[in-house]
Amino acid sequence: MLDNKINFTKAVLDILPLPANGQRQSYHDKKTNGLQIRVTSTGVKTFCVFKRLKKGNPERVTLGRYPDMSIEQARKEAARINALIVEGINPNSDVRSLKTETTLLELFEQFLKHRRNKRGAYLSEKTKSTYQYDFNSYLAKWNKRQLSQFKDTDFIKLHTEIGADHPTTANRVIAMASSLFSYASEHRLFNGGNPAQGIKKFPETKRDRFLQSDELPDFFKSLAKEPNDTLRDYFLVLLLTGARRSNVQAMQWSQIHLERGEWRIPITKNGDSQTVTLTPEVVEILRTRQDKGSPWVFPGSGVTGHLVEPKKAWKRLLERAGIANLRIHDLRRTLGSWQAKTGASLVIVGKSLNHKSPSTTAIYARLDLDPVRESVNRATGAMLAAGGIKQLVSLESFKHKN
DSSP: OOOEEEOOOHHHHHTOOOOSTTOEEEEEESSSTTEEEEEETTOOEEEEEEEEOTTSOEEEEEEEEETTSOHHHHHHHHHHHHHHHHTTOOHHHHHHHHHTTOBHHHHHHHHHHHOBOTTSOBOOHHHHHHHHHHIIIIIGGGTTOBGGGOOHHHHHHHHHHHHTTOHHHHHHHHHHHHHHHHHHHHTTSOOSOOTTTTOOOOOOOOOOOOOOTTTHHHHHHHHHTOSOHHHHHHHHHHHHHOOOHHHHHTOBGGGEETTTTEEEESOOTTSSOEEEEOOHHHHHHHHHHOSSSSSBSSBOSSTTSBOOOOHHHHHHHHHHHTOOSOOTHHHHHHHHHHHHHTTOOHHHHHHHHTOOOTTTHHHHHHOOHHHHHHHHHHHHHHHHHHTTOSSGGGHHHHHHHO
């Protein structure tokens, strides 16, 4: 029979009999109206929706192959297709025209412009900025990829890669990607399952790791032995500014005023600009990096034009130093911790690192850079002293001694 009605379960679908050579057999799901699975003589099993349009002929809409598309995904997609048909929309013609046009970047731009929250309000500028920051950092490499070209494994792999060092960030990026595909489905921009949905989140714990006094000498010794001056300077600037690694990677000469000792970041993770105070040590590092012929302070060979996650260099740095369980982001926490050690208030630390919370934002806004500069200079001096270095320029002599 061609109209077999069965309850779609994995156990049932896995043992469906194969039809005769060259034939197809269709089975209807008892739970979801119009949902079918078609089985070929070669064992290919494909989900589809078979429904009659309003004032039209029956249409078959292909959803995806089993088991790449799960039963749950097929049922959810079939419900969406049924809703379109109730509205008098032909899902096949609509999806075919949009499928060739919609890329991830186009989806993201539309998402930012038209997405509403649960209360029906458009996204705030701060939320948009956060989304933009995460998209540029982790998803922009797929800007031109069409939505139909994504697989579940793309986002599983991305989640694993980010989560190796930044589990909280990994969870946030995948949640945003899932929201993007849900939006595409709701607005008929994509006909298929959500490839970023159902990925198990990493446990999130707050880290309190930073470089301790007894670790700093070995850290600076190892850093002095780093053969790549771009990577050596990058790690130093991270440590001595407390800036986020993505901002330092994308640092441009046009943002820096060496005479004033300031670096103006146009947009940060918090969605606003930030002026970072530069200590004399950082200014000296930057002066030695001038005239490299690039708009980026830390140029790279990739598509971005600037340095990106230097995982191998960080690994060899820690191995030389004999330091364990230290992440690149912990350098940012190190500056804040040493500021607190040297007497800075939490307000000053928050201003230095561009942290924000509802209770302290107003206080931050009234602070100028002078107390911040004093605190950062004091913390920098303490770190260098603990590391056995009187001045940063002596790193070269440190290198020769060791």
